[in-house]
Amino acid sequence: MDILGNVSPRALQAPESGIVELVNYARGRDGLIPLWVGEGDLPTPAFISDAAMAALKAGETFYTWQRGIPELRQALSRYYERQFGHSLSQEHFYVVGSGMQAIQLAVQALSSPGDEIVYLSPAWPNFAAAASLAGAHPRAVPLQFADGRWRLDLERVEAAITPRTRALFVNTPSNPTGWTAAHDDLRAIIELARRKGLWIIADEIYALYHYAGGRAPSFLDVMEDGDRVVFVNSFSKNWSMTGWRVGWIVAPPQMGQVIENLVQYSTSGVAQFMQKGAIAALDDGDDFVRANIDKATRARDLLCDALIATNRVETLKPDGAIYAFLKIDGVQDARRAALDIVDKTGVGLAPGTAFGEGGSLFMRACFLRDKGQVAEAAERLSRYIAAL
Secondary structure, three states: OOHHHHOOHHHHOOOOOHHHHHHHHHOOOOOOEEOOOOOOOOOOOHHHHHHHHHHHHOOOOOOOOOOOOHHHHHHHHHHHHHHHOOOOOHHHEEEEOOHHHHHHHHHHHHOOOOOEEEEEEOOOHHHHHHHHHOOOEEEEEEOEEEOOEEEOOHHHHHHHOOOOEEEEEEEOOOOOOOOOOOHHHHHHHHHHHHHHOOEEEEEOOOOOOEOOOOOOOOHHHOOOOOOOEEEEEEOOOOOOOHHHOOEEEEOOHHHHHHHHHHHHOOOOOOOHHHHHHHHHHHHHOHHHHHHHHHHHHHHHHHHHHHHHOOOOEEOOOOOEOOEEEEEEOOOOOHHHHHHHHHHHHOEEOEEHHHHOOOOOOEEEEEOOOOHHHHHHHHHHHHHHHHOO
């Protein structure tokens, strides 16, 4: 019997993650320095875990608000006032089961099967896969790469828009490139969306990891009343909560029932005790976030300086996010190179082939780690590159 014969073609066509392939290939090896996935090396800090455990012990294990408990939505409102300087009522916020689910729900809410969503590439592969699984067609528009830096070509974005396009997906600061939109870029993108009648799905998860100082420019800074923007975000990166799988959506209050229904028919909400931990992260975690950003800044400089010094790596220090996206002389197949690098050096990198158009000659390294580990990884990679 052909077990897969009657499985949905859409599910069968879902691609294996090129990042996870490498992780599965080398997970658990002695001496491994894992720079392949987008997370730091610290566990969730105790003030967050303790708040969740206290709620768990108090019996907060029942069904709860589909949109998120009011206390967490209020904490998100305070966070945006503090970090973004924008006053948004709790009715703008919706708690979901990870940043990944936030993207899934945004795609489901804003597109129908056969519609198109334009996105900037290289990009985190999960977005294009999520769009395809929802029946939408993701259309990549590659960023331009020259002299180690990535740039947006808005004319190429506009040229990719068709009558079936429903939304633009914009991740800034970018995973994996580190490209960070300036306010002028955001104004141009939102003006294009207005002219074409499109939604914007804004992934600003790395907004606080901005190495020019302060947070990165946000669509919140250039929006006007009536602009159609949905923000997707996560607790994962700022507060070392990748394994918690808690995220949020910021959307117009008019979309509240739509988003609540989509939550109901997917996860039926996020566990209340986990949401109590998320409140602690937002209200008491600013010092921890600042320490993570300082750590990332030092590690970025250490890794990039060492690899640029080989004169065999084409890159500049990224403006934002937590990744170096490296173009190594002589590498023509990033997947094969990533397998070879982990075998010969014990350093796990994500192959640029996993990130779609424009990424095939690159390798991604997440540098949000202990400085000693990053220094060791830089030394091993420098030796490998010298031997190519």
